[in-house]
Amino acid sequence: MMDPDACRRRLEADLLSVQQALAEADAAADTVILDQSSVGRLSRMDAMQQQAVAAGLRGRLASQKLKLQSALDRVTAGSYGLCCQCEAEIDIERLDSDPAAVFCADCSMERELHGEKLRDRR
Numbered sequence: 001m002m003d004p005d006a007c008r009r010r011l012e013a014d015l016l017s018v019q020q021a022l023a024e025a026d027a028a029a030d031t032v033i034l035d036q037s038s039v040g041r042l043s044r045m046d047a048m049q050q051q052a053v054a055a056g057l058r059g060r061l062a063s064q065k066l067k068l069q070s071a072l073d074r075v076t077a078g079s080y081g082l083c084c085q086c087e088a089e090i091d092i093e094r095l096d097s098d099p100a101a102v103f104c105a106d107c108s109m110e111r112e113l114h115g116e117k118l119r120d121r122r
């Protein structure tokens with residue numbers, strides 16, 4: 001059985017590093033803007049590309065932050081480690097590689113396949 005306190009500590013540590021990375025991503029985005037106006041060495045396309053990369057990274061970090069926060073909520077609620085779809089226990093190995101995992105391996109795969117189908121239809 002999992003130790004909820006250990007899970008919470010792990011999630012809080014992950015959340016902290018994601019928040020740190022988010023702050024760095026924000027700083028990097030500001031640097032691009034500064035370079036563009038003060039140095040002018042970056043072409044407009046380069047700057048736009050760098051900003052798009054920074055925005056993509058920022059978006060991924062922001063969603064990871066939400067995942068970690070909701071995982072912490074589930075620890076508090078006592079439902080951490082249970083699949084949000086079928087309520088089966090998520091494998092320890094799976095939680096170890098992604099402590100914020102929301103679905104068990106089966107449901108996650110099913111949802112991925114379902115998502116693929118949805119994308120194909122468009």
Ligand SMILES: [Zn+2]
Binds near residue numbers: 105107108
């Ligand atoms: Zn499941």
